[in-house]
Amino acid sequence: MNLMQTKRPATTSNDAALDTIAYAIGESAIGKILAARSDIGVYAILIGSDADALEQDLGDRFPGNVVLEDETTLRDDLAAIARFIETPAVGLDVPLDLRHGTPFQQRVWEVLRTIPCGTTITYTALARRLGQPNGARAVATACAANAIALGVPCHRVVRTDRTLAGYRWGVERKRALLDKEATI
Known part of the structure; x- marks a missing residue:
């Protein structure tokens, strides 16, 4: 696992746990896709042409979180996303974490x-x-x-x-x- 970004200091036993987001980047018919997941579900699906730009976008969107690269955890999500892009009729059946919006x-x-x-x-x-x-x-x-x-x-x-x-x-x-x- 690769630690991409930590914006908040480590917690003490009296603090709330840090929000951790695992992510991985894969390929699809429309470009690179970055999938990120919290403990609840998929937290982000970002699309682009450049992996570094996708990682930067993820960090910019979710400052204050610990963001870890974890291809193993996201393998199935990336496959489901790529399958949905190719065959939308199959649907995209992944749990979502929508807490970050107003x-x-x-x-x-x-x-x-x-x-x-x-x-x-x-x-x-x-x-x-x-x-x-x-x-x-x-x-x-x-x-x-x-x-x-x-x-x-x-x-x-x-x-x-x-x-x-x-x-x-x-x-x-x-x-x-x-x-x-x-x-x-």
Whole structure:
């Protein structure tokens, strides 16, 4: 195991335990994927082209946590993620840890998880579904804060005119994911 980052000091017996996140990087049809897991479940799925940039993104998103590279622990999660990218109809059946979002972000993410594979929704329609008819920008911000790509399928959210925009991991990846899902 490789210790990537420790931002908080070690605890004493009177302190709460440090939050530890294990991570590993694998390959997929849309680039490198970083999966990270807490004791509860998958804490992050990040997509990119560069392993160092993915590690940096993980550290930046979760300062104050101990982040450990652990390929053995994440092997099954990485395989499930890669399988989902190739064959979205199989679903992505991994436990998720959504605690890192604000209450509003968590509500957005939970609703996103109900959007069926092969279906899209607009930012405005998603805001309405949340009871926030004027909240399309807040929904877009919550989507941008999502650290669990694919597990929280923010790639299924599109503009009102149905064009693609605003995907943290690139519009080309968003298009590839939606195209793959459309073949279901």
